[in-house]
Amino acid sequence: ITYLKNGNSVYFTGNDSIDDTKGIIDEEKPIKLVILDELTEFFERGQGEDEISNIEATFVRGNDDEFCMEYYFNPPKNPNASIFKWVKKMEKRSDCIHIHVDYRDVPEKWLGKKLIQSAMEMKKVDERMYNWIWLGISIGLDEIVYYMFDKDKHVLDRNLTNDEINGITRIDASCDYGQMNATVFEFWGLNPTLKTVFGLDEFYHSGRESGKQLTPSEYAFKFKKMCEKIKEEFGQYPRNLYIDPSARGLAEEIKRACPFIKIRGAQNDVKLGISRVQKAIAFQKVLFSTRQEMLLNEIVIYSYDKKSIESGIEKPVKDDDHCMDALRYYIMGIWKYIKRYLPDVEKNEGGEDD
The missing domain is CATH 3.30.420.280 (Nucleotidyltransferase; domain 5)
Structure with a gap:
């Protein structure tokens, strides 16, 4: 998508391989912001840290200033998941900021009353599940899979x-x-x-x-x-x-x-x-x-x-x-x-x- 007044562009791509992102680089106009969404997919179905590092190296090249990468993911239940090992590494970097948000961090009118009610319904029947789905807390795994069965x-x-x-x-x-x-x-x-x-x-x-x-x-x-x-x-x-x-x-x-x-x-x-x-x-x-x-x-x-x-x-x-x-x-x-x-x-x- 290109904004015609100034030529700024937004590119959307999947990442089945590193070549998917290499093809959208414009040597004349370096990309200044890269957003990776659903980051857990890189660890569960892709090559994890190696793949993410390759993408960063591809886009940071030629950017002397004002370059930023943002990573978004829904925390898995299991605190031992591979993505958390990567997060701990990233937190040691001086150029990294880690922010955790949930639905309470935005105005209620953005979400609508129905969504808030849904969250409260889940809290009522299974607070543990609510903590994971709605608050993004890695609650850990019960040894019993269907612990909510009564x-x-x-x-x-x-x-x-x-x-x-x-x-x-x-x-x-x-x-x-x-x-x-x-x-x-x-x-x-x-x-x-x-x-x-x-x-x-x-x-x-x-x-x-x-x-x-x-x-x-x-x-x-x-x-x-x-x-x-x-x-x-x-x-x-x-x-x-x-x-x-x-x-x-x-x-x-x-x-x-x-x-x-x-x-x-x-x-x-x-x-x-x-x-x-x-x-x-x-x-x-x-x-x-x-x-x-x-x-x-x-x-x-x-x-x-x-x-x-x-x-x-x-x-x-x-x-x-x-x-x-x-x-x-x-x-x-x-x-x-x-x-x-x-x-x-x-x-x-x-x-x-x-």
């Missing part, structure tokens, strides 16, 4: 009422598939009137624990029987099955056995998926059934690997997580609906800006 709040120990059943506009299923490991099907009902997802039922089979491994065609038959049970009880077949894309053989068998259902490859971004499930649980937008016995067993022990937390790249422990994967696949699959039921917080997936 059996008394999130589990219905009764059958659904007629209003709850009649308000379900779509039923979906999600699947995590294992050969010797467990295979699980979870069934869910979306009720837009009550702005709630209801867990409906569950199928779980472990070849290792039972001593009998099922073939993909046998699992497809079991899934079909579960779908017929759902249809009889709730008046409709599941519409979609969100399944790990690597389970192609099972997906093909289910497609043949259940022509009424659409196979959807699950979005398998674990970090983002966990964040979204946490929000759905925190605001009680997903309620579970006592029929989902294995899911309820897993959700209270699903935890991060301690060593991964210390290294700054948190990863859940890959044990007893089959139902947790199926839950995440489903929430990711229908997120466009779930986020409508939340206070206006999804606009910011992370914390506030530094």
Whole structure:
């Protein structure tokens, strides 16, 4: 974008490689201000400090004065994240100023009352999450991933009422598939009137624990029987099955056995998926059934690997997580609906800006 009166220009670019920024340098008119936004992406998906240093070296060349670089990022939950090591290095530089801001640092009229109310709603239901998302505080990671789960709040120990059943506009299923490991099907009902997802039922089979491994065609038959049970009880077949894309053989068998259902490859971004499930649980937008016995067993022990937390790249422990994967696949699959039921917080997936 060029301001014609004086020729000043603003350039916008991504940075898949260092060559992306080299191409916009004008040797006759050195760039005086460079802004890097979403800085955590450089550390999580790029080359981190090396990449940032290359960009700085590219633009500072030929600038004798009045040159400035600004870096913006939402602080990760984990205080051991790589970006914080870089921040500590930068703070030692005499030419660096580190400023932390949150939504309270700007006039309320800029934000609007709805956004303020959203922040207060989150503070009410989960102050820890509020401190991270709205205040940008690195709160650290609980060892238990879904620490906000409360059996008394999130589990219905009764059958659904007629209003709850009649308000379900779509039923979906999600699947995590294992050969010797467990295979699980979870069934869910979306009720837009009550702005709630209801867990409906569950199928779980472990070849290792039972001593009998099922073939993909046998699992497809079991899934079909579960779908017929759902249809009889709730008046409709599941519409979609969100399944790990690597389970192609099972997906093909289910497609043949259940022509009424659409196979959807699950979005398998674990970090983002966990964040979204946490929000759905925190605001009680997903309620579970006592029929989902294995899911309820897993959700209270699903935890991060301690060593991964210390290294700054948190990863859940890959044990007893089959139902947790199926839950995440489903929430990711229908997120466009779930986020409508939340206070206006999804606009910011992370914390506030530094």
